[in-house]
Amino acid sequence: GENVEQHPSTLSVQEGDSAVIKCTYSDSASNYFPWYKQELGKRPQLIIDIRSNVGEKKDQRIAVTLNKTAKHFSLHITETQPEDSAVYFCAAKGSGAGGTSYGKLTFGQGTILTVHP
């Protein structure tokens, strides 16, 4: 099955700096890569996603890049703010045929991002 590795496990930055979180995946057939943010005591929420036919996607201060050849993808947050402090999870979805694979995600281990004012 799919295996997703996420690094670093913790990341501490000063407000205004950039933050980068990296993930690698094992299944070359994976075709969908979402990122979820979980604030302290709250549920995970989708912040950005990318499909395998796209190399980069941006949404204001966040961007995701995908390198299919190397099987890795990254989350970039620019001009970090204290409210960006949270746990971030990457995930990957394989492209297996049949309904049993629909929507099933494999998550990375999570990165605790702390943005210091």
Added chain:
Amino acid sequence: DVKVTQSSRYLVKRTGEKVFLECVQDMDHENMFWYRQDPGLGLRLIYFSYDVKMKEKGDIPEGYSVSREKKERFSLILESASTNQTSMYLCASSFLDSYNEQFFGPGTRLTVL
């Protein structure tokens, strides 16, 4: 506004007890998922379901079972709770299409003594 609710926020059970965790979604989603969240291990899939009465094993199904009798409701069952099942349990739901966002419930913090 999508709403996924879970029956309890906190639960304390004793070893050997049968435990039921219930999840309800109100968005007519086909897919429903149960994860457990442990520090440093991320979100690990226990079971998922893509239709009523259908279930598929995830990555860590041992010691768990599930039930989906109605589309909006997905139950996680611990037949005989053990201390290593102390964890945060998260339910999620999504539409059947492969690229749809998963919406999570608030989680149930289960402690097995």
